[in-house]
Amino acid sequence: MTAPARVLVIGAGPAGLAAGVRLLERARGRVTVTLAHQGHHLGGKAASYTDAAGRRLEHGWHMMLGFYERLFGLMDRAGASRARAVMSMFGKSHAFEPAVGKVFTLDSTGGRVATAFNFARYEGIPLDDRAHYSRFMSQVYGRILGGEELTQHDDVCFTRWAIEQGLRPHLTRYSLFRLFRDGYFNFPEQVSAYHVLQTMKLMSTSEGAEAFAAVGPYSERVWAPIGRYFESLGGVVEPYVMVRALGYDGRRVTKLHVARPAGSGHDDGASSWKAARLPVEPGTERELGGFDAVIAAIPQAVFVTLNEGDPRMWRSPYVARMTNLRSVATMSMTVRTRDPVLPYVGPVHGLPAPLGIAVNMTRYLDRYRSGEERGHDVQLVGQEAGFESWSDDAVASFALDQLARVPGGDLRAATITYLELHRNRADFERIFVCEPGVQRFRPGPLTPFDNLFVAGDWVKNDVDLVCMEGAVCSGYDAADQLLARLPDLGGRSEARAP
Amino acid sequence: MTHDDDPFDPKHDPYADVIRPASRPVSRRAWLTLAGAAPIACAAACAAPRRLVCAPAPLDDEHCTARFCRYRRA
Secondary structure: OOOOOEHHHHOOOHHHHHHHHHHHHHEEOOOEEEOOOOOOOOOOHHEEEEEEOOOOEEEOOOEEOOOOOHHHHHHHHHHOOOHHEEOOOEEEEEEEEOOOOEEEEEEEEOHHHHHHHHHHHOOOOHHHHHHHHHHHHHHHHHHHHOOHHHHHHHEEEEHHHHHOOOHHHHHHOOOHHHHHHHHOOOOOOEEHHHHHHHHHOOOOOOOHHHHEOOOOOOHHHHHHHHHHHHOOOEEEEEOEEEEEEEEEEOEEEEEEEEEOOOOOHHOOOOOOOOOOOOOOOOOOOOEEEEEEEEHHHOOHHHHHHOOOOOOHHHOOHHHHHOOOOOOEEEEEEEEEOOOOOOOOOEEEOOOOEEEEEEEOOOOHHHHHOOOOOOOEEEEEEOOOOOOOOOHHHHHHHHHHHHHHHHEEEOOOOOEEEEEEEEEEOOOOOOEEEOOOOOOHHHOOEEOOOOOOOEEEOOOOOOOOOHHHHHHHHHHHHHHHHHHHHHHOOOOOEOOOOO | OOEEEEEEEHHOOOOOOHHOOOOOOOOOHHHHHHHHHHHHHHHHHOOOOOOOEEEEEOOEEEEEEOOOOEEEEO
């Protein structure tokens, strides 16, 4: 008789949780699953929670999009339905055009024709340019929906791609164009045209483009219920396990070198995590064995820190490719004001880096809707690239100055009662960058080790975008690949009972 | 460890084909075109009229306006 294969999933972000749940949903009785993660909250980079002091900690501001079918399905099965966890932004987003100092609304409800009509009515750019832009976008959508292979456009930045395809170059300076490029990734540098086109493809319907904001901290509303569902299926969650290296024998991973992160590493400090890597609690280093297979659902920036003293591993072509991948720090700022501000439903794009997107969350968050808290709550999000040397005060002050140019966005005038800026700089918080040419270096779920699989939004998958849905899809892929190889993974033989 | 057990042997790389496709070989026709066109291009470049008269650059009468000219007023 063969005992169930013991699977260890490392990382409790969307990918790790999805992989763990998938394994138990599909092969309960044939596998046992332990989910080890280093933090005290589930959700990985998509975590947000309120700490003991009442500060709400965001790893970047997140929204969910209508095309997150796998994630919504997982939430439904876990009893964290969309209706209870998130609220629709009613297909609205806005672009601030600094040249005219006005905010223009984009409405994705009403289907493709209505969306195209919205572009044509966008008064932020001159009529002639608008007609040209509209025509260009309909051609692009025609190609996307006509089934063109989009990965062929991976080698070039979306801005350059658009110009090469005939877009008037000066139009790329408008926020209406920039929101395609950096609205999704909040990334000021080059973004692969493939990734923007893939985003446009998945968001080409009203349902796919509908954006949702969480009504409370993500870890509590979304990830904790999924974690409980995982446990109800028989899974075990082990917190405070930080993986530092893989131990292997031939083509099998046999043990993991782990340690417990020091408590001080979880102290967020004034505004950012103190170190790239969490410090280790002395004396807690140990070897973790007793598994037949591992799914490493950890961020790319963490994966490339494993086995540092093993040049043979890092020189191998498979692993060396990963060193070409990059991750960057996100920034998030929460500002609460006494008086009403930013009267827009949905996000406002078009602010300069580093905090390029602002959202008034007051109408979504439970504690404001229930009257528990008064005032307004504005979230700003972006990436730190290029602003590493700026002090927190300088960044906050610059962002407030820029937002003040947006009609209704003067937060200082509305009396700021609370301001929190986070730089998510640690390895495990960095977001994967889809720069041009990145597809060549992204791995799939398989590795050179027979019993090691990787998952995360940085791993190639059907969604292929850096988002929660991409991570969930990748987690499912890794679990499916593992299950397909289950007979070879060598569940232990159990002595037959006499 | 046998060769087959080496996880870092490129043959165990599950995505080896993704790295980069082999570049297209240069065809015989392309080589012949290059061999024919290169001498003509070189000859044309050598025979092209050049300005051989030095003139001082505006605001810098120490140097010549012609690119690569080594003239310098003594």
